[in-house]
Amino acid sequence: MNVVKKIWSWASTLAIAFVVASVVGIFIVQPYQVDGHSMDPTLHDSERVYVSKLPHTFSYLPEYGDIVIIDSRVDRNRGLKDDVLENPLIQLFRNTTDHVFYIKRVVGKPGDILEFKNHHVYRNGEEVNEPYVKEMMFFESDKKWIVPADHIFVMGDNRNNSEDSRDIGYIPLDHVLGKKIIP
Known part of the structure; x- marks a missing residue:
């Protein structure tokens, strides 16, 4: 009987630890690993970052320049x-290899008008100062991109090597999974 109590004690402790760790990872903070070079030179391939999940949990609108994790x-x-x-x-038990999470920088918020001309980003008619961009952007467009309500527009810092809102479209706020906090 004593052995059963010890096993039950260990099993219940592990179960509680699993539940607490899951809740923290789902709602508070979660690690992510950068996959690719779209955020060079700010973040590098295979770099580990920690993300606050509070903006997702409480539906905060990210600020311009915030680095966010999105569901593409x-x-x-x-x-x-x-x-x-x-x-x-949970992923440890699911064995999936989906690469649907992107790490990008917020460039536009609801109602913003974005233009891409002269190798620069213009937001609401003003050129955006972006010292973090890796190199001159080759992308230009005659189109004016108007960010809809409850959406954001994101881009990688390596503008010439990034799949972002220019390709996948505007990002619904509920697809913003968190904001980078460390490092």
Whole structure:
């Protein structure tokens, strides 16, 4: 009987630790690993960053220049089920290799008018000062991009090597999974 109590004690302790770690990862803070070079020179391939999940949990609108983790599947709705299943602890048991999470910088917020001309980004008619950009951007467009309500526009710092809102479209706020906090 004493052995059963010890096993139960260990099992319940591990279960509680798993639940607490899952809740922290889903709602508070979560590690991510940079995959690719779209954020060079700010972040590098395979670099580990920690992300505050509080903006996602409480639906905060990120600020210009914030580095955010997004779900690139903008054509589908997200829910709590997604947040739970995408938690790293749950992923250990799921064996999935989806690369749907991107790390990008916020360039436009709802109502902003973005233009790409003279190798620069213009927001609401003013050139955006972007000292973090890797090199001169080759992308130009005659189109004016108007960010819809409850969406943001994101780009990588390596503008010539980034799949971002120019390709996948505007990012719904519920697809902004967190904001980079460390390093």
